[in-house]
Amino acid sequence: MSTDPRLTLITRPGCHLCEDAKAALDRVVAVTGDRWIEKDVTEDIELERDYGDRLPVVLLDGKEHGYWRVEEDRLLRDLTTPQL
Numbered sequence: 001m002s003t004d005p006r007l008t009l010i011t012r013p014g015c016h017l018c019e020d021a022k023a024a025l026d027r028v029v030a031v032t033g034d035r036w037i038e039k040d041v042t043e044d045i046e047l048e049r050d051y052g053d054r055l056p057v058v059l060l061d062g063k064e065h066g067y068w069r070v071e072e073d074r075l076l077r078d079l080t081t082p083q084l
Contacts, residue, residue, distance in 0.1 A: 006079065007036035010047055010057040017068060021056040024070035032079045 009025055011018035025036045041048040041055065051057045054067040060078060 005035040005037045006061050007034060008059040008062075009036055009038050010041060010051045010055060010059065011038055012041050012052075012055050015055055018056040021058065021070050024072050025058070028070070028072055028075050028079070031076060034079055 007025060007029070009018070009021055011021070022038070028034075029036060039047060041052050051067070056070075057067040058065045058070055058075065060075070065075060065078065
C-alpha cells in the first residue's frame with residue numbers, strides 16, 4: 001500500500017481561490033486523516049499547459065476531481081468510499 005498522499009492541489013502564487021482551496025483541503029483531511037501535497041504550475045510547464053486556466057485543481061489519486069472550488073462533501077465521500 002502506498003504512503004503517497006491521495007490528494008494533490010495544483011496552484012499558482014497569488015491565487016486567492018487557491019488559498020480557499022488549501023483551507024478546504026485542510027478541513028477535509030482533518031476528518032479523513034489523509035494528506036495532501038501542493039504543486040505550483042509556475043514550476044512545471046506541463047501542469048501549466050494542462051491546468052493553468054482552471055486553478056486551483058484538485059487531483060484525487062492522480063485524476064482530476066474538480067477545479068476552481070473544492071466540493072468538500074463530494075471529496076469527503078470519495079475519500080471514504082471503499083475502492084473496488
